Amino acid sequence: MLGESIPVGSYAVTFTSRLHEEHVGYAEMVERMDALVAQQPGFLGVHSVRDGLVGITISYWKDEASIAAWRAQAEHLLAQAQGRAQWYVGYTVIVSKVERSYAWPPP
């Protein structure tokens, strides 16, 4: 969804993370979560970039209830726990509300 603007009033969940050098199984988990999140009610889209061990993923959501439901999704909860136990050195989660957005070139 690069190049698309994001609806005002929707929510962005920014996840910045650093992986351990050793992160067996991480790519498979990401692939599975990408498939699952796309089925979540209120999911609007995602921007994600990784450069080696450092990544930023921003997911966009219709409302706070949609974010809460995804955070508590059973398989996602397991992935979060496994992430803390095995994969992540550290991460930051930032929930923010979209005030305005524009794309260039204009659509």
Added chain:
Amino acid sequence: MLGESIPVGSYAVTFTSRLHEEHVGYAEMVERMDALVAQQPGFLGVHSVRDGLVGITISYWKDEASIAAWRAQAEHLLAQAQGRAQWYVGYTVIVSKVERSYAWPPP
């Protein structure tokens, strides 16, 4: 600032971009802008990741006035114009207000 939480009520400016294959001078501009932005009043920090031609940069700001001042900074204006003329296939800018933030492991 990976692993640090972001103050509630501050603003995030998310810039997602795709470069042309040819982007001579881009890295030098980024280095110059990184140095300039750090001197701007109200600048709180930045998360940035690039993987080849696709990048996400999130800068954090104290308030809307700080964002407006940076957007209109003279050398930054030139970089923006040169970006559209030479470097970017396209980009999205999203301004959002931080509602909550947490880091793991806790500080």
